[in-house]
Amino acid sequence: MMYERIAAESLLSQGDVIEDCPLFSLHDPNAVTDSAVSPIRSQSRIVVMTQSCDLTQAKTMRVVVAPVYSAQKLVERGLLKASVIRDQIRRGMMFGWYFLPTAPEPIAMPESIVDFRELHTVSRAILERLIANGKRVCRIVTPYREHLAQHFAVTYMRIGLPEPYETEP
Numbered sequence: 001m002m003y004e005r006i007a008a009e010s011l012l013s014q015g016d017v018i019e020d021c022p023l024f025s026l027h028d029p030n031a032v033t034d035s036a037v038s039p040i041r042s043q044s045r046i047v048v049m050t051q052s053c054d055l056t057q058a059k060t061m062r063v064v065v066a067p068v069y070s071a072q073k074l075v076e077r078g079l080l081k082a083s084v085i086r087d088q089i090r091r092g093m094m095f096g097w098y099f100l101p102t103a104p105e106p107i108a109m110p111e112s113i114v115d116f117r118e119l120h121t122v123s124r125a126i127l128e129r130l131i132a133n134g135k136r137v138c139r140i141v142t143p144y145r146e147h148l149a150q151h152f153a154v155t156y157m158r159i160g161l162p163e164p165y166e167t168e169p
Contacts, residue, residue, distance in 0.1 A: 003103045003138040008131055014052040015140035015148060017068060017109065018130050021046040023120050044068070045137065047114055048127070049152055055124070062121040066152070068100065071111040080113070089113060098151045100140075107138045114148070116155045 006016070020043045046065040054060050074080045080089070088094040096117035103109040130136070140148055 001104065002101065002140060002144045003107050003109070004141050005107060006136055006139045008134060008136065010131075012048065012055050012063070012124065012127055012131065013139060014048050014050060014055070015145035016048045016127075016131070017045060017137040017140065018048070018065075018127060019045050019135045019137055021065065021122060021130060021135075022126065023065075023067065023122070025118075025120075045112075046120070046122070047140070047148070049119070049149070051149075061124050063124050063127055065120050065122050065127075066114050066116050067118055067120075068112045068114050071099075071113050074113060085111075085113070092151060096155050098148060103138060109137055116152055 003017075006013075023042050023044050023046070024039045025042070026037045026039060045068040047068050048055075049064045049066055050060060055063070071080070071085050075082050075085070084094070085099065089097045090099045092098070096115065098114040098116060100109070100112040100114060102111050139145075
């Protein structure tokens with residue numbers, strides 16, 4: 001099983017999926033200048049990406065999170081095609097997206113996509129309050145959590161070369 005339900009008193013960990021997390025962004029495609037951009041507040045399902053050891057040892061008060069979107073809703077909004085999800089994202093072949101299969105009952109999570117291209121930092125205290133209020137949906141368990149972390153790392157560790165290698169004819 002890829003997911004497990006976690007008691008509210010369990011500590012925050014990498015791989016925790018949390019509902020209704022407040023996120024802020026400055027993206028406004030209609031803004032003419034930076035000074036015209038106002039913060040946009042939203043609430044989203046997120047997955048915790050900060051390493052569990054840093055959370056356990058209280059080495060950080062800010063936590064890196066990535067939004068988790070329902071795959072079906074992304075298809076309905078025209079942001080992704082079902083065939084792209086099936087053929088590329090599920091197989092880990094698409095930059096910045098990570099596939100999460102449907103969770104078994106009683107965990108309420110449909111097929112979902114983690115968007116590593118839209119990272120946020122959130123106060124640890126906010127996440128802990130959400131967990132105390134019953135907003136932790138589940139935790140992604142090992143080795144799936146490590147697979148998620150590896151895909152996250154590969155997304156950001158790519159090395160750009162100044163030009164492609166030369167090949168012989």
